[in-house]
Amino acid sequence: MSIIWNLIIIIIFVLFLLRFILIKTGLIYPLKELTATIQDCFYVHQYLKVPEFNESQHNLLYRKLTLYLNSLPSLQHSDSINLLTTFNNQNDVVLSLQPNQTIRDHFLGSTLSWKNQPEPNRTHSFVLAIRKADKRRILRPYLSHIHAIADEIENQRNRQLRLFITAAGGNSRWRSIPFTHPSTFDTMAMESDLKEKIKSDLESFLKAKQYYRRIGRVWKRSFLLYGPSGTGKSSFVAAMANFLSYDVYDVDLSKIRCDSDLRSLLLETTPKSIVVVEDLDRLLAAEKSKATSFLTMSGIQNFMDGILSTCCGEERVMVFTMSSKDRVDPNLIRPGRVDVHIQFPLCDFSAFKSLASNYLGVREHKLFPQVEEIFRQGASLSHSEIGELMISNRNSPSRAIKSVIGALRTDGDGRGTEEMIQRQRRDDVDESHEGFGRVKDLRRLYSMFKLRNNRRSRASISPLP
Ligand SMILES: Nc1ncnc2c1ncn2[C@@H]1O[C@H](COP(=O)(O)OP(=O)(O)OP(=O)(O)O)[C@@H](O)[C@H]1O
Numbered sequence: 226m227s228i229i230w231n232l233i234i235i236i237i238f239v240l241f242l243l244r245f246i247l248i249k250t251g252l253i254y255p256l257k258e259l260t261a262t263i264q265d266c267f268y269v270h271q272y273l274k275v276p277e278f279n280e281s282q283h284n285l286l287y288r289k290l291t292l293y294l295n296s297l298p299s300l301q302h303s304d305s306i307n308l309l310t311t312f313n314n315q316n317d318v319v320l321s322l323q324p325n326q327t328i329r330d331h332f333l334g335s336t337l338s339w340k341n342q343p344e345p346n347r348t349h350s351f352v353l354a355i356r357k358a359d360k361r362r363i364l365r366p367y368l369s370h371i372h373a374i375a376d377e378i379e380n381q382r383n384r385q386l387r388l389f390i391t392a393a394g395g396n397s398r399w400r401s402i403p404f405t406h407p408s409t410f411d412t413m414a415m416e417s418d419l420k421e422k423i424k425s426d427l428e429s430f431l432k433a434k435q436y437y438r439r440i441g442r443v444w445k446r447s448f449l450l451y452g453p454s455g456t457g458k459s460s461f462v463a464a465m466a467n468f469l470s471y472d473v474y475d476v477d478l479s480k481i482r483c484d485s486d487l488r489s490l491l492l493e494t495t496p497k498s499i500v501v502v503e504d505l506d507r508l509l510a511a512e513k514s515k516a517t518s519f520l521t522m523s524g525i526q527n528f529m530d531g532i533l534s535t536c537c538g539e540e541r542v543m544v545f546t547m548s549s550k551d552r553v554d555p556n557l558i559r560p561g562r563v564d565v566h567i568q569f570p571l572c573d574f575s576a577f578k579s580l581a582s583n584y585l586g587v588r589e590h591k592l593f594p595q596v597e598e599i600f601r602q603g604a605s606l607s608h609s610e611i612g613e614l615m616i617s618n619r620n621s622p623s624r625a626i627k628s629v630i631g632a633l634r635t636d637g638d639g640r641g642t643e644e645m646i647q648r649q650r651r652d653d654v655d656e657s658h659e660g661f662g663r664v665k666d667l668r669r670l671y672s673m674f675k676l677r678n679n680r681r682s683r684a685s686i687s688p689l690p
């Protein structure tokens with residue numbers, strides 16, 4: 226009896242070992258193929274051909290089939306496949322069947338196989354082998370399934386992001402233009418840990434529909450980006466939109482007359498979008514000073530809570546930017562209303578190196594130790610100021626870095642700050658006719674003064690519980 230038990234244990238062990246080896250070496254896939262081919266021998270098949278051309282015209286079904294078959298997970302296990310990039314998006318690598326390659330698919334419990342068959346006139350056809358017994362039951366639903374999946378892939382690929390802006394005149398309508406901002410998380414000069422945290426926060430948000438439903442919360446995530454002017458808050462919003470493939474709705478509160486205007490604007494936004502309110506602190510201060518404003522604090526809070534958005538779909542990200550958290554009512558940015566606070570500090574040495582690598586293509590330079598020393602002494606400028614110097618001297622990295630050193634030095638002993646203030650004053654005159662221009666510039670001046678005292682603040686993300 227014990228011999229039989231030992232034998233059983235040995236057989237189980239050998240089977241496990243064999244399975245492990247097959248999986249590790251990838252031999253499991255050709256083996257599965259072989260079993261499926263042997264099984265197929267016991268069925269009678271019908272062959273249906275989908276040619277690339279219908280007389281001289283492109284066959285639409287062939288095109289959709291190409292998209293569908295290239296998306297099948299089983300394609301990844303094939304011995305050899307073509308790797309292609311699409312015209313629209315060069316980062317989008319697609320797999321494709323090679324001539325005479327066969328791929329299996331499973332649908333409603335049936336196994337089907339497709340062969341990419343070259344034709345004599347340099348065109349191709351896909352040939353479907355379907356079991357005769359299954360044809361009546363599955364052929365129609367299978368073709369509809371192929372159409373649906375191909376359409377979905379096509380929509381995803383062709384999706385052109387749009388930027389919606391509040392139309393002038395206060396009639397609460399959005400106007401949209403293609404959103405082509407090139408900013409991505411890769412081009413943002415900020416701490417890499419912070420970037421990774423934000424990316425994984427956004428990724429886990431995307432997957433959390435059921436979770437939000439279960440805990441009874443609106444499926445949205447709110448971010449507060451705060452920091453001095455030119456430190457990348459707006460670029461970061463664009464990077465988020467590109468990362469998530471979301472449209473951007475830029476809410477200009479100065480054009481909103483009352484709470485109901487704000488409500489109807491929000492109701493007109495679509496799911497999978499980022500709703501942005503820039504310079505919230507400045508706008509709130511301006512609203513307060515207005516003699517007659519029908520936009521109330523509770524209206525703004527309801528808007529931020531996104532309660533209204535539940536009736537027209539969820540999956541929204543809301544972003545508020547401001548120069549400093551200190552000047553707004555803490556209740557406005559309390560946990561639950563704003564989930565993640567991200568600080569955008571002035572440029573430090575590590576951000577300078579990212580900018581130099583991005584704008585000038587230099588990762589190391591003999592002037593870097595000098596730059597580091599100046600940063601260590603407390604000098605700093607905004608990313609946009611340093612970026613501008615680099616762009617205007619992009620043909621000579623040494624000149625660019627020297628001009629940054631010069632700007633940091635002048636700023637360090639105070640002359641730069643004065644110069645910048647003068648420059649701001651000139652801008653002030655130019656912009657003062659534009660509603661909030663003066664308030665914005667005063668804010669910029671304020672950040673220039675702060676610049677001298679508070680250079681070395683580090684980037685931080687503070688997710689609220
Ligand atoms: N962290 C950064 N990384 C890379 N580029 C940056 C960064 N910060 C700013 N820039 C560059 O500086 C310019 C201005 O940045 P941006 O408009 O995003 O700043 P901001 O914080 O929104 O300023 P403001 O508060 O005045 O609106 C952009 O062209 C951007 O390319």
Ligand SMILES: [Mg+2]
Nearest residue numbers: 458459460503
């Ligand atoms: Mg901005």
